[in-house]
Amino acid sequence: MKITVTTTMKAFTFVAGCLTASTALAETPVLTVYAPDYFVSEWGPGPKIEELFEAQCGCDLQFKPGDLLPRVLLEGDKTEADIVIGLNTDVTKKARESGLFAPHGATLDGLTLPLDWSDDTFLPFNYGHTAFIYDTTKIDTAPASFDDLLNAPDDLRLVIQDPRSSISGLALVLWVSAVYGDKAEEAWAKLAPKIVTVTRGWSESYGMFTDGEADMVLSYTTSPAYHIIAEGDETKKAAIFPEGHYFMVELAAKTASTDQPELADQFMEFVVGGDFQGMIATGNWSIPAALPKEQWPEGFQKLDLPEKVLFFDENEAAALREDAIEAWRSALSQ
């Protein structure tokens, strides 16, 4: 029994220690930012964002990585977050309806997105498009259109992500419905034999592609930029389809319950400002949302980008989502 008592005592001391530690830090104002997990690794954009913003705010920016919206919804208006960064359009409807987010107040004039953006709550900071990436040393002539891809021989091996567990997978089924409308299920049926497998998230798929298990992987038009800039490798390319590519944007938002409203507003301005925008391309391997093309890093200027951009706003996407996933599921379950 003695052992149990000591452990309990230790647990209490530990908890007490944590509580005092957090009060001691509370002297400089703290801006708490919820961010996706990959943000905060030494290779993600988190450390640079923290460095740049702390240089101008006289505050302590603290990232809390992990689930974004599920956590904010669980916490409600008692959330610790002042800012949530890294949201996607597939959750903005739910997020908006929760009433937990406040208007960002930032100016949208500087945005350089390929479509109009007038959302007063969710502020874009970078974007890309869904695309199939291939290796030019293995595929001579990549499919030149979505139709080409559907009619490609069945030994072309694709790996994609599950729309029920991954945002890129969801973007793909919306992309297929944007291109094929009512005929989405037929399109999926043609694609099905080429799909090696479906993974839970993007990382598994991309790993399979770089390991040579698949010829093409569902990823983003910006993926080749990583290989060009970080590895000096120009053999990875996105197949560009004239039917258009689905637009994927990452967003930041301010919580309504923030106890640092001025700092939060300052952060939202910072997100679309020059410092942040100049860094995010190579920081997050995505196209800056408010930076003219001439100012992109050279590797990004080399990217093949689509002429036509497809996008469903959050209400359209919500209305379509279930049917689009069901078309995918039933065609691939045959």
Added chain:
Amino acid sequence: MAQRALAISAGLVLAALTLGPIIAVFYRAGGVSAFRPGDLEALQFTVWQAVLSGLFSVLLAIPVARALARRQFPGRGILISLMGAPFILPVIVAVMGLISVFGQNGLLNAGLATFGSPKLDVYGLHGVVLAHVFFNLPLATRMLLQAWLAIPGERFRLAASLGLSPRARFLTLEWPLIRRIAPGAFAVIFVICLTSFAVALTLGGGPRATTVELAIYQAMRFDFDLARAATLAMLQLGLAVVAGIIALRLAPAQGFGVGRDRPVSTWSNGAAWARIMDATWVLAAAAFLLVPLAMVISKGIPGLLDGAGQGTWQAAKHSLQVALASTALCLLWALPLANRRGELLSVAAIAMSPLVLGTGLFLILRPFVNPFSMALPVTTVVNAMMALPFALRILRPEAETLEQDFGRLRQTLRMSGWAWLRLVWLPRLRRPMGFAAGLTAALAMGDLGVIALFADPDRATLPLQVYRLMGAYQMEAAAGAALLLLLLSFGLFWLFDRGGRIHAER
């Protein structure tokens, strides 16, 4: 009396940790939810793949464990240790290793191509079962091997002096042992496979391989439908309880009686064909388990040599802390629970969806503490809980045998609880305790578990770091971090397991 009170409180804590979170989620959701059309299919697939995975793991483990038990060959000890490694690999790493062997461009297909045979396609139900057997065959083998080695040598000598035929010896000595161990091993493996999601999806080849856990994930992360997530989690829990009850009922509790612990070279089994069979089983199992592992190692070396980043070393330190704390907690927890009820309870606990568990704990803890500061303590407790059924499966049969064999002696001598623990219990259970500790430590290194809601930027664990690196295109660094994880898990496993086997001749 004190012993009983301890057992009851250990059980209550476990039950509270299993049911508390799910109740918290239900309470927050305000009710249950109806099932949806696709759910029945998902349920069927989930149960079917778990049954097959459990069945194949246990059936294949029998000849392998038998061969390992009755043959001595150089490198046997290290082989037994190494064969435990797949079980402790993080899922994503193991899947990549399997694909590099069994995938379209894997070693196997490259080999087949040189003979001009058509390519094998690993993706499908068979791929799911293959992966689950890869993970769990080592576990089943070790459980059986443990039991085989616990048969007193005198029994084999008796069998030899009675001139029993191999068949008769099998029926009198080995079959009862299999009957005693196999159902429990099946139940544990069945239950782990119930909550499989990433493995099933990736190797299953698409939505045909949808499991209940995927539906929970979708409900939680995409639809924020807590009621649905909790309802599905309840379904999973129910399945596990049923499986556990059936399996534990099938297993008779009886041992082989007590021996004098003398090392006896027992197997008068010179038949050449038996030796060839045994060698084949051992070689096949070793190749199946070790080749994918070798692929993981060779892929990880460049990333590790390039210098794993500071974040990776930090993460390694946190993982080691979590692993050691979880091990201590798990063993303390397991000792009073080493009985049938305790085991059933612990099996049910691992059927709990990690997502629902994490969410429930988050809801419970939030009013009292800042969840972010609790990342490592929560991970420690959950990992200990997730390792508990394995620890119990290993400890319980031997603990019960011990009670049967030496219980009367204890009463005759009126040994105090402490003396009993020190003089009989601990020395005699050293080997299974070492194995259980090693397994717990390794599992706790590898588990991602509930950390998603409690993540802290400065307290990442190594598996989380692997995912973060992959998410930032750092595939090579991720492979390096995965190798580090493998080395550390395996190192811990080996140390504990070895520690338990010092002075044990066999």
